[in-house]
Each structure stands twice: as structure tokens, then as C-alpha cells.
Amino acid sequence: MRAIHASAAGGPDVLELVEVPDPTARPDEVVVRVAAAGINFIDTYRRSGVYKVAFPHVVGSEGAGTVVSVGAAVTEFAVGDQVAWASAPGSYAELVRVPERELLPVPAGVDLQVAAALPLQGMTAHYLVTSVFRLAQGHDVLVHAGAGGVGLLLTQLAAARGARVISTVGSADKERLAREAGAAEVIRYRELTDLTHDLPAQVRALTDGLGVHVAYDSVGKDTFDASLTSLRRRGTLVLFGASSGPVPPVDPQRLNHAGSLYLTRPTLGDFTATREELTWRSHELFDAVLAGSLDVRIGATFPLADAADAHRALESRSTTGKVLLLP
């Protein structure tokens, strides 16, 4: 089969298409023929060496497709089932081994590309609004990169819970998408002269001078200080990514001085650690798609062989919504 390998840590050029033996399912795994593999920012952290992995590294962790073989201990899935997953190493490939505990059944009526677009970014948006901070009517929320993969889903889920979303985006096109997703206010943060000063000033102007209850910050280095200063007293900063680079160490005294703030740095694995929690989140998301209340925007698709171009697009801030690889 064909797969995408990274031979060493580096830029998108290290991604190469290789021929490798077909995988065989271990007892608790299935092998899936991949219809679409999800591209996620975390794939770029692993490829570039920001997150440590062993090389050569078989890239990707997310996708959807059809089960072609099952291990001896698998009980809930059979050949022919349509499935999706957020966490199976080596998903940029024609075939991938997926542990049974990671499998999400794809309901009839959900397209496999939509199914591939949802698990990682969708379950992230879901845990952010349900479990990290229980959003409800009356909450003011700051969502950075509001037209991105996580951003569009997070905005929709937050608005559906009655929160008022203030979104930051990088362009006019992205502003339109963020508003369509339910953002009440949009700030084009790349146009601000001094982001760290001007962004909180705009957020306060939009919130009667108080600031937001919660800031969801996946941009990291460039926005962290502005997010902290945009919070109201006892507000929560949810740092969940580093698209612009990692945030330097923080002195806890800053949380005290800025109004008894909360700071958390969550990761999806801790919010899908049990099979029960994983299926609760995925069922709610697939149900919302089927009900027409959650729109999954696939902003771009690339052939498997063009994985490097897909990474270049994601890292250059030119993508919106989900980016998929189609083996």
C-alpha cells in the first residue's frame, strides 16, 4: 500500500509517498481502507519535531473508511462497517490499523469525508464547551482562529449553547465564515497595530468593559497575553494549541494580578480516556450533523501524494475548516 512517511523532523518537504507492506490487524484491532484522512495541526508538530516522535514517522492520526479485516478479539465491528477515528498512528495511508477502542461507528447518512473531518477537531470542540468550561446562556466567549478546523466547530457548539462568541480571524473571507458559524462579533486580529494591547481593548469594548468569561486560545505564542488581558475577573483561559508557537513559561502571580484567573492546558486524550466518554462525544456530534444543526466545512482536499502541500497550506494560514487527504 501507499503511505506518507516523514524520514526525519523538518518542514513539509520531509513528507514522502512510500510503498510499504499492507498492515495486519492485531487481536484488538481492525484494518480500515481509508476513504479520507484528516489533516490536523498536531500532525505538523510531530513532523517538525515540536512534539517528539520516532523517525521514520508514519504521519496522521485521524480518518474514516471501511473495515476490511478484524482481529480475533474484536467484538463490536465487522468487515464492511463504516468507521471513523481520531487516534490511529499512520492514518495518512491507504490502509491503517485502528484499535477497536478508538473506533467510532459512522451512522448511515453521514458521508465518509464528513466523518473523517469530525473526530479530532469535533470532539475537541465538544470537550471545550462541555467539560473544560460548561458554556451556557449569558457567557461571553473569545474564540481565536474562528474559521479554522476547530474554530468553526467550536463557534457553532458555543453559539448553540447560548454563548455570545467573539471570534478572531485572519481575513475577510474567514470573517464571513465565522459569522455564518454563529460568531456575534469578529475581530480581524492581523490588522491590529499592537495585538497584545488592541485586542483586549476591543474585547472590553464589546463586553461593557468587563471582558469575556472564557478565552479559547489555540494560537498560543502570539495571542496568549491578549487572551489573558481579555478575561473578566475570575475568567478562564483555555490554552489548547500553539499554531503560532509555544507559550513561554508563565508566572502564576499573573493570574492573581489579572483578577484571580484560571489557566488550563487541556488535551483531547484526557477527555476521551474511556470508551463511554469517547462514544458520548462522537454520538452527540454525529447526531448534530444528521439533525442539520452542525455544519462540517471541508475547506480543501488533497490527493494522498500531496500531503506536503496540505501541510504547507495549513501552516501558511490559508485554509478554512477541515483539510482532508484522499487516498
Ligand SMILES: NC(=O)c1ccc[n+]([C@@H]2O[C@H](COP(=O)([O-])OP(=O)(O)OC[C@H]3O[C@@H](n4cnc5c(N)ncnc54)[C@H](OP(=O)(O)O)[C@@H]3O)[C@@H](O)[C@H]2O)c1
Ligand atoms: N488540545 C487539544 O486537544 C487540541 C485538539 C485539536 C486541535 N488543537 C489545536 O487547535 C489548533 C487548531 O487546529 P486545527 O487543526 O483546527 O487548525 P486550524 O485552526 O484550521 O489552522 C490554524 C489556524 O490558526 C491561525 N493562526 C494564527 N497564527 C498562526 C500561525 N503563526 N501559523 C499558522 N496558523 C496560525 C490561522 O487562522 P487565521 O488566519 O484566522 O489567523 C490558521 O488558519 C492548533 O493549535 C491545534 O494544535 C488542540
